[in-house]
C-alpha cells in the first residue's frame with residue numbers, strides 16, 4: 001500500500017479538485033482520506049454514503065460540581081487563564097478560556113472539579129459514489145486538536161487499505177504548514193505539491209518544500225494556472241530543479257475547475273478535454289514516480 005499526500009502551501013490552488021480527480025481515476029483501488037478537517041469538502045464532490053459515523057473526543061476541560069463546591073476560591077486563584085469566575089454565589093468555568101491544564105482539579109479540597117473529555121467533531125467512514133472508501137471528519141466550530149483528528153482519519157484510511165488489499169491511500173491534506181499538515185505528512189510515500197503561478201503561490205510553495213525536506217519525503221509538484229504568470233512559472237520550475245522536486249505537470253487556467261465544482265463533479269468526469277488529459281497523465285506520472293523512488 002502506498003500513501004500519496006496532496007498538499008498546497010495556500011488555499012485556492014485547486015488541491016481538492018485535483019485530489020478528487022485522482023480519487024475518481026483510481027476508484028476502487030484507492031482509499032481517500034480527507035485530512036482537511038477544518039474545512040472538509042471532498043464529500044461535496046464524492047457524494048459519499050456513510051457506513052459508520054462516530055463522535056470524536058479530544059482534550060479535556062474543567063467542570064465544577066456545585067453540589068461539592070464549598071466556594072473556597074482556590075481554583076480561581078491558581079487558574080492562569082482566567083477561566084474560573086464567581087457569579088450568583090457559584091464558581092464556574094468559562095469553557096472557551098479553559099486550557100485543560102488540570103491545576104484547579106489538583107488543588108480543589110473537595111474534589112468538586114472533573115476534567116471532562118471534549119466532543120470536538122464527527123468522524124465518518126463512507127463509500128464514495130465511485131465505490132472507494134472515503135474517510136472524513138468534521139471538526140466542531142471553534143474546536144482545537146485538528147492534528148489529532150487528521151491522524152485518526154489517516155490511520156483509519158491506512159487500516160482499511162491494508163485490510164482490503166487496496167493499493168493506494170490518497171490524502172487530501174490541509175492547506176498551510178501548521179499542525180494538521182504535519183500530521184497529514186507523517187508516513188507518506190510521496191507528496192504532491194499543488195501550487196499556482198502567482199507570487200503568493202510561489203512563496204507558500206517554498207515553505208511546504210522546506211517541510212517536505214525536513215521530513216525527508218519524496219515529492220513532485222503540479223503548477224496550476226501556469227499561464228497566469230509565465231515568469232513565475234519559470235522561477236518555480238528552476239526552484240523545483242534546484243530542490244530536486246519532481247516536476248509533474250503544469251495546468252493552464254481553466255474554468256473547468258469551478259464549473260466541475262458547481263456541477264458537483266470531479267474535473268475528469270466533467271471536462272473531457274485538455275485539463276482532464278493533463279490530470280490523467282499527472283496521476284500516471286505520480287504512480288510511476290512512487291514506484292521509481294521505491295527503488296532508490
Ligand code: SF4
Nearest residue numbers: 069070072073075108
Ligand atoms: S477549589 Fe473546589 S471547592 Fe474551592 S471554589 Fe473551586 S471548585 Fe469550589
Ligand code: SF4
Nearest residue numbers: 079098099101102104
Ligand atoms: S483546567 Fe487549568 S485552565 Fe482550566 S480552569 Fe482549571 S486551572 Fe484554569
